[in-house]
Amino acid sequence: MRAEKVPDAAIQEIKLMIIHPEICVGCGRCQPYCPTNAIRYEGLKSRIDQDICYECSTCLRSAHCPVDAIAESHNVYDYPRALRRYFSDPTSRHVATGIEGRGTEETKTADVTRRCGPGKVGVAIEIGRPTLGMSLLDLQKITRAIARAGVHKIEPHNPIHSMLADEATGDLKPEMLGERVLSAIIEIEVEKDQLRGILRTLKEVAGEVDSVFCVDAFTVVGPRLHIPEDVLESIRAEGFTWRPNAKINMGLGRAWE
Amino acid sequence: MTHSLHRSGDIESQKKDFNWFMYQTKGVNDKNIKPKALEFIAVAEAVGSENWGDVKTGPLTQFSSEEIREKITDKSRIRGVFTNKGQVVAFLKRIKEKDLGMSVVITGVLSEVLPACKEAGVTPHSINYSLGVWGKKDRLPDDITLSITTMCGHHMIPPKFVKYIMIQVQKGKLTPEAGSVKLSNFCYCGIFNQVRCADIIKKETGLETP
Numbered sequence: 001m002r003a004e005k006v007p008d009a010a011i012q013e014i015k016l017m018i019i020h021p022e023i024c025v026g027c028g029r030c031q032p033y034c035p036t037n038a039i040r041y042e043g044l045k046s047r048i049d050q051d052i053c054y055e056c057s058t059c060l061r062s063a064h065c066p067v068d069a070i071a072e073s074h075n076v077y078d079y080p081r082a083l084r085r086y087f088s089d090p091t092s093r094h095v096a097t098g099i100e101g102r103g104t105e106e107t108k109t110a111d112v113t114r115r116c117g118p119g120k121v122g123v124a125i126e127i128g129r130p131t132l133g134m135s136l137l138d139l140q141k142i143t144r145a146i147a148r149a150g151v152h153k154i155e156p157h158n159p160i161h162s163m164l165a166d167e168a169t170g171d172l173k174p175e176m177l178g179e180r181v182l183s184a185i186i187e188i189e190v191e192k193d194q195l196r197g198i199l200r201t202l203k204e205v206a207g208e209v210d211s212v213f214c215v216d217a218f219t220v221v222g223p224r225l226h227i228p229e230d231v232l233e234s235i236r237a238e239g240f241t242w243r244p245n246a247k248i249n250m251g252l253g254r255a256w257e
Numbered sequence: 258m259t260h261s262l263h264r265s266g267d268i269e270s271q272k273k274d275f276n277w278f279m280y281q282t283k284g285v286n287d288k289n290i291k292p293k294a295l296e297f298i299a300v301a302e303a304v305g306s307e308n309w310g311d312v313k314t315g316p317l318t319q320f321s322s323e324e325i326r327e328k329i330t331d332k333s334r335i336r337g338v339f340t341n342k343g344q345v346v347a348f349l350k351r352i353k354e355k356d357l358g359m360s361v362v363i364t365g366v367l368s369e370v371l372p373a374c375k376e377a378g379v380t381p382h383s384i385n386y387s388l389g390v391w392g393k394k395d396r397l398p399d400d401i402t403l404s405i406t407t408m409c410g411h412h413m414i415p416p417k418f419v420k421y422i423m424i425q426v427q428k429g430k431l432t433p434e435a436g437s438v439k440l441s442n443f444c445y446c447g448i449f450n451q452v453r454c455a456d457i458i459k460k461e462t463g464l465e466t467p
Binding site: 032033034035036037056058061062090091093107108109110111112113116122126128129130131132182183199202203206209210211212213214215216217218219220221223224225227235240241242243244245246247248249250251252253254255 | 278368381407
């Protein structure tokens with residue numbers, strides 16, 4: 001893997017994740033390694049399409065360029081382009097949360113944090129996954145729809161919270177709307193009786209989004225592994241079904257003495 | 258919520274696919290985690306975790322156990338793969354006995370994981386359900402490709418690289434196992450199940466033995 005400093009002249013010409021045209025031998029080996037098909041031939045050399053590159057670094061980590069033509073510019077952390085890296089490269093730490101990745105610890109440490117207790121349901125909307133990626137315009141379509149449905153509280157430690165220009169409308173900061181990322185996760189917490197309304201909203205906005213999104217719902221389990229039937233009924237009533245696989249917090253965590 | 262939740266594919270195949278996670282909670286129990294992380298890894302290795310890793314270093318399919326252990330910091334995320342319910346039971350039993358105080362998460366098919374919890378004497382705190390994929394699903398790759406790419410929750414695995422590996426296996430240039438390791442190396446967290454992947458490749462390329 002190479003992350004050496006790129007000559008200034010090269011940065012001015014082709015910024016960010018780059019393939020040095022004077023070094024590239026045009027073997028094309030790097031092209032199938034890009035999750036978003038951003039690496040293509042331009043003439044006899046491979047070139048990264050900067051509009052669709054997510055700055056995920058997969059080409060640097062995995063493609064093993066035989067002549068070390070792939071490099072990262074120091075401009076990759078310039079705002080708002082840097083959002084691509086924070087949301088798309090799992091090895092980078094998001095500046096808004098200090099946590100690697102796009103979301104928060106959410107359900108994974110709920111046994112310690114007591115986040116989303118009885119009477120509540122956690123809902124997450126993962127936009128861009130699986131595999132397609134998305135424009136932040138698509139993210140805004142969903143934050144706006146959620147706001148219109150009356151939910152104005154996106155999890156404050158989630159990086160998306162810091163990207164909102166107006167929590168009441170769900171508008172994102174306008175300067176970031178031209179960016180694309182591999183995925184982003186909206187995390188909200190609703191009362192159980194709000195769950196149906198939010199799921200209905202998500203079904204409605206699905207037709208407007210120019211990508212895909214996954215939905216998940218998180219609930220605390222009662223004594224003797226009692227799964228709240230009212231949560232499951234809300235899911236069924238809105239035409240959703242849950243997949244056979246799930247993520248289960250084993251309840252073994254605690255604050256250390 | 259979250260990168261292991263939306264794995265897809267044939268249900269019998271998914272029954273051989275579990276992820277284990279150790280989580281520290283920011284601001285609560287996130288200092289000097291390395292001794293506890295090493296205990297988790299020791300238990301996971303003892304019960305046969307086929308792949309595991311730390312996103313700060315990479316997966317076991319690409320880096321040695323020693324290297325990953327050595328580089329553990331308080332920012333590490335330790336997680337891995339099991340391929341049968343017995344491993345989950347043994348893992349949970351031993352981790353519960355050790356009482357390390359870190360959050361533990363298992364992802365897998367509910368009809369396998371919940372009985373495993375009961376057998377291990379563990380009462381889950383909460384369940385995160387996947388409610389499926391919405392939007393422009395017609396743009397997604399085929400189901401077989403997705404069953405492989407979704408094993409990296411950050412979607413670092415390009416669908417066309419899956420096709421490339423399938424072709425290499427069909428041509429006899431790679432074994433299914435070697436191809437699955439190449440795919441696994443995209444997933445820096447170490448939650449890619451290369452054993453399941455090899456089975457999928459064998460089936461898809463007609464190399465499956467009856």
